[in-house]
Amino acid sequence: MxxxxxxxxxxxxxxxxxxxxxxxxxxxxxxxxxxxxxxxxxxxxxxxxxxxxxxxxxxxxxxxxxxxxxxxxxxxxxxxxxxxxxxxxxxxxxxxxxxxxxxxxxxxxxxxxxxxxxxxxxxxxxxxxxxxxxxxxxxxxxxxxxxxxxxxxxxxxxxxxxxxxxxxxxxxxxxxxxxxxxxxxxxxxxxxxxxxxxxxxxxxxxxxxxxxxxxxxxxxxxxxxxxxxxxxxxxxxxxxxxxxxxxxxxxQLQPRFNAPRQIVATYAGSKEEGKARDGMVSVNWLIDPPADREEQLSHGMLSYLLAGNPAAPLRKALTESGLGEGMTGGGIGSGMRQPMASFGMKGIDPADAGKVEALILSTLEAIAETGFAAEQLEAAANTFEFSLRENNTGSYPRGMVYMFNALGSWLHDGDPLAPLAFEAALSALKAKAQDGHFAREIRRLFLDNMHRTTVTLSADPTQGAREAAQEAEILASVRSKMDADALAATQAETERLKALQExxxxxxxxARIPTLTLADLPRESRIVPIEKSTLGGAKLFYHDLPTLGIVYLDLGFDLHVLDAEMLPYLPLFGRALLQTGTSKQDFVALTQRIGRTTGGIAQHRALSARQGDDGTAAWFFLSGKAVPDRIEDMLAIMGDVLLDARLDNRERFKQMALEEKAGFEARMIPSGNAIVDTRLKAGLTEASWVSEQMGGVAYLMFLRKLVQQIESDWAGVETMLRTIRDRLFNRGRMVVNATADAALWQRVEGGVGQFVASLPNGAFAPVDWQAHLVPQSEGLIIPAQVNYVGKGANLKALGFALTGASSVALKFLNTTYLWDKIRVQGGAYGGSSRFDLTSGNFSFLSYRDPNLLKTLDAYDGAAKALNAPIGANDLTRSIIGVIGGVDGYEFPDAKGYSSMWRELTGTTDALRQQRREEILGATAADFKAMAEAIDAIARHGHVVVLGGEAAITAANVERPGLLTVTKVM
Known part of the structure; x- marks a missing residue:
């Protein structure tokens, strides 16, 4: 070479x-x-x-x-x-x-x-x-x-x-x-x-x-x-x-403190009447740079042992203390020359910050004295080893993980290759773990480390307005020093910049920017192998794919057996299965059992409109992964959590509800565009309405009431949870999805079949949810300095029958008009449109947007951009970009899951190929059709804005009745 x-x-x-x-x-x-x-x-x-x-x-x-x-x-x-x-x-x-x-x-x-x-x-x-x-x-x-x-x-x-x-x-x-x-x-x-x-x-x-x-x-x-x-x-x-x-x-290295320091500050937030728990506290340490790969792994495993799962002792101590609603920080970070470690709580009374700090330090002291139980160490070691060997980075390219791992030391003139290997380091660490290594590390890194700070934050309802006034005062001062010529020059500069942007x-x-041609694109859709049959009385989808010795298993249960009022309980119900324990094991022992014997067991929900009708594919999944020798253990755990979870564990359920509420509130601002998108579409289709009940603003409102109901009517909550379990976990309306190579599947198929056959087989008829599909324009107030602005409608309901080529038009719209109008000229961090061909739902969305009405005006003018002549290069690039999204990279487990989901939504390979050909064959006529649809949205669409009170109020003053206002935070 x-x-x-x-x-x-x-x-x-x-x-x-x-x-x-x-x-x-x-x-x-x-x-x-x-x-x-x-x-x-x-x-x-x-x-x-x-x-x-x-x-x-x-x-x-x-x-x-x-x-x-x-x-x-x-x-x-x-x-x-x-x-x-x-x-x-x-x-x-x-x-x-x-x-x-x-x-x-x-x-x-x-x-x-x-x-x-x-x-x-x-x-x-x-x-x-x-x-x-x-x-x-x-x-x-x-x-x-x-x-x-x-x-x-x-x-x-x-x-x-x-x-x-x-x-x-x-x-x-x-x-x-x-x-x-x-x-x-x-x-x-x-x-x-x-x-x-x-x-x-x-x-x-x-x-x-x-x-x-x-x-x-x-x-x-x-x-x-x-x-x-x-x-x-x-x-x-x-x-x-x-x-x-x-x-x-x-x-440079930060000189070390001689003693811990205390910092008290505020954030711009609202204070709810009668609620003192608007505070956060974080206890933080500066850590010396890790000397080698073994110490890097030690930092990660110690963080996992302390707080990496709900049963970890420090996280458990904090959540069970009643001092707050959820944990913040997760241990020792990576990426900086001198790492930092943080543990804390949100949703506290700021007056209790000292109690949280004391609890963190006393818990660390207790663990340093006694060490971790052998089961904890075994579970952590197996979890880390499985993850390192599987090396499954999801949608994130593996090579990028390698790059950032290497940079951790390489950037500071260390060895870039050492972080890529792990065998020797992991073996040495596992041996040390049995000899009190992590107890000693707790003392060295935390208890004896005086370079520590405790930061306490509390909500200040006047801070947002005060900071806005300070900014306005600074700008007014600058303006006051401008004479007429300077003002005219600034206006001219504003106009010049906008002209350049346009x-x-x-x-x-x-044309100099290199690109592929349509001839470079594969004409055929990628086909994932799938065998459809039955197993133990349930539907079976099996995918023969190379999985490096791992069996991936998804157990799916049809949500249509549940009443509509049960749907908001599902996120917490799913957590409860894995985080409340069983009649034989508390949730700590159950968590350790999962860690010791599997590569992980997780739950989630999936929702989509179905092809060809107005129905909804709505499923609950329990998914696991394990090597063949551990499949029997994994199935036993799945059986226990499905049928024997401690749904009567009131205190644990309350802790989870508080964590869920605090977590949702924390996501409101960083994920504002997703919140708006969910709310915007909730009045358009059944699937979107269900999504709002289980993950939108309606879900937040439900959580707030649920926290109170747990106190006042726990019997009613417990009955609801048990009813959900009894109806949902039945093999008659169940799917089993397995991804593994043929030799692996042959070894485990019989055991999986016996497990499925052992599940209940109750007969529950599908329920008509009678979704409340009433689109309305809303202003949702949060304490933020920016807005998230959405506008949308259902194009099918407006009479438009679009094709795969419509996505090419939207690709062009997103990367030209919306990029220019919302981001470049408007100053927002992002602006885009989304369209689901199956449901017909369409939405415009902006992210971290200083504007509101200007953004809506930009949406309403979008049709003109698609009515303009489209150049051949723009058309080709947009087609390529859409195909790139369709052909996104997937690991074998994701390929198997995607294939199953297509089956459940009625998305056949023939339909996929049809859509692909529509994309590859997109023409200017498809842009015109999309323009007509978007023009209809300008006239008939409804608006949802998540943003600051001043901006929403001002919009309603300028355009009376535009938004129905609700304060959500």
Whole structure:
């Protein structure tokens, strides 16, 4: 094997744990380092990372991450990143800012597409245009639409971070981190503090790129089945254009405290009448950098032992204390040179913060004295080992996990290969675990560690208005210092920026962005093997796929046997199966049993409209994975949790209800667009209505009442839970989904069949849920500085019969008009549209949006964008992008599950192929049809907004009666 002359080979090792030949190179001219993993993974990954420790909280690294993808020397268009999103088969395409680094990873299963992505990204990071207009757009600027109007701040990152800082959990994480690292870069906001972002200048911005985005400050990474020499040739083409220029970007070590510190702060939140539990507390430690792979694994396993599952002793002590509603923090993090550890609670009375802190420390002391039980250690070791060997990263490319694991030490001049191996380290750790290792670590890392902070947060209902007033005061002061000429110049600058944002790129320059052709796309849908039969009286779907010695099993139960009022109980009912114990074991012992003998058992619900009718596919699943020798153990556990869970465990159920409520409230702001989407569609179809009952605002309202009902009428709650179990778990309306290779399945099929046959076989008729489908326009008030704006309708109900080609039109709309209007010009972090061809539901959505009515106006104007002539390149790119989504990468277990779900929703392979051909054959006529449908939404659609009270009130003043207002937080 030959290597590129421009690089010297430093290491060349086979790493069995990741089935890769790992080669570490150094670029001779610049000193850039490259880690190249050669393996059989068709999902190829590339990433380029720079050390970018910020010196302040202006968000300079974050704004730069956005901006380098807005045009480059080779691709001088406004948004090459969006062109890639529109027209690539990528399985991952993004960029991330961390406290000490900025990473640009891409992934694709298609080799040509992969190299296209790599080239665009390399040109973007090393030769970006970085115009001042891009800085103003992505970072911040003064906006003045009329010389008589007040100044306002605009900018994508500015509004993104306003959204981040609207979340109490994010505020806690930020303050906790800053409290531990007051003297170094980790004490700054790498994302950017909205109060500090306007301090950043364009000159500083340009200089930061010139200093940090250099090959001498680079860690480049490849993984997959592409050619190793070609990787180096591609990199040298860019690296060789630079001279060596060592960059001072090292992260210094934080000097240690001599004594713990206390921090008390507030967040912008409402106070409910009679409720004192609006606080949060977090106890945090700074940890020394791990010395080796064994210590890294030790940190992860200790975190799991203490708080990684509901039965873990520290988590259990906190949730059973009655001091709060849910745990925060999960132990020792990774990714920073000096890691931090955090444990705490949300939903506390701030006056009890000291009690929570004392409980955390006393629990740690008790565990340090007695150690962990042998069963706990065995369960944790098996859980970790199974996860490491399975190496199932879900939708996240495996290569990216390898990259970020390597960067943990590589970024700080450590060994990048050591974090990829685990056999020796895990073996040594398992041996130490039996000799009190983790008890000693608790004392070393926590109890004897005086570099500790305790952060207490409480809600301040005036903070949001106060901060808005302070911002307005700053802007008014700036405005007052502008004379007439300065005001006119600012208005002209606002208009100029908007004009530039609305300019259309030169088609010739757009054509330079590499892309695939329609001929590069597979014409046939991928078919997953499936055998349909019966097993033990239930339907069986079996998928013969290579699963590395693991059997994946899904047990599905039809929710249609339940009454409508039972549906909101299902999320907690599912948790109760695995977290209340059985008549033979408490939930601690049950959790340990699952950990010792399986790769995990989990529950979830799945909902979808069905093909060909107005019905709903609604199922509850209990899923497990195990090696064949442990299948019998796994089935015994499944039987116990399905039929013998302690549904009478009132205190445990109450704890879960409080955790569920606190968790939902914490998600309201970070996941606001999903909340709006669920609410918006709840009045359109039965499946969406059910989704709202089990995961939307209606579910939050249910949880709040349920917490009270547990106190006042536990008998009624328990009866409901038992009725759900009795009706649901019957093999007559059950499916079994198995994914494993034929030899494995042959070994375990008989045992699975016996298990299924042992389940009850009650006859319960399907129930008509009589869903309340009444769309209405709503304003849902939360304490946030940004909005999430939705508008939608059911296109089938409006008389439109669309096809797979409709998704091509929406791909174009999302990556052109909506990107420009909502994000670039509007300053929101995101704007998109969603359409479900099966149900007919359509929604417009915005994310972390400073606007409300302007966004709705943009939605209403969207049809014009689809009525405009569509160029051949735009059409082709949009088709490619949609096919990329259809052909997303899946591991074998996910392939088996997806195949089953298609069966349950009536999505045949013939229908999939029809839809594919409609996508591949999309024409301008399909864009016109979609435009007509969207125009109908402008006229007949309804609106849901989740946002601040001031914005929603102002919208109703300007457009009376627009929104029915409800305060949800």
């Amino acid at each position: 030959s290597y590129h002359d421009a690089f010297e080979l430093i290491r060349d090792e086979h790493i069995a744990e990741v089935n890769s030949q790992a080669q570490l190179f150094r670029h001779k001219k610049t000193g850039a380092e490259v880690l190249s993993l050669v393996n059989d993974d068709e999902n190829k990954v590339f990433g380029i990372t720079f050390k970018t420790p910020p010196e302040d909280s202006t968000g300079i690294a974050h704004i730069l991450e956005h901006s380098v993808l807005c045009g480059s020397r080779k691709y001088p268009v406004k948004k090459p990143f969006v062109e890639l999103v529109k027209g690539s088969l990528n399985t991952f395409l993004n960029a991330m800012t961390f406290p000490d680094k900025t990473a640009y990873p891409v992934a694709s299963q298609n080799l040509k597409d992969f190299y296209n992505l790599v080239d665009v990204y390399l040109d973007a990071v090393f030769f970006p245009l970085l115009t001042e207009e891009t800085f103003l757009q992505e970072g911040w600027h003064y906006e003045l639409e009329d010389v008589k109007a007040p100044l306002v701040y605009k900018g994508v990152v500015f509004n993104e971070m306003k959204g981040v800082y609207s979340s109490p959990d994010a505020v806690m994480r930020d303050i906790a981190q800053r409290s531990l690292y007051p003297d170094i870069t980790y004490g700054k906001s790498s994302g950017g503090d909205p109060k500090a972002i306007p301090d950043l200048t364009f000159a500083q911005f340009k200089a930061f790129h010139q200093t940090h985005y250099h090959p001498s400050n680079t860690r480049a990474f490849f993984s997959g089945d592409d050619d190793a020499n070609q990787r180096l040739a591609i990199l040298d083409e860019y690296f060789s254009q630079f001279e060596r220029a060592p960059v001072d970007a090292e992260v 300019e259309v790129d030169d088609p010739a320059q757009l």
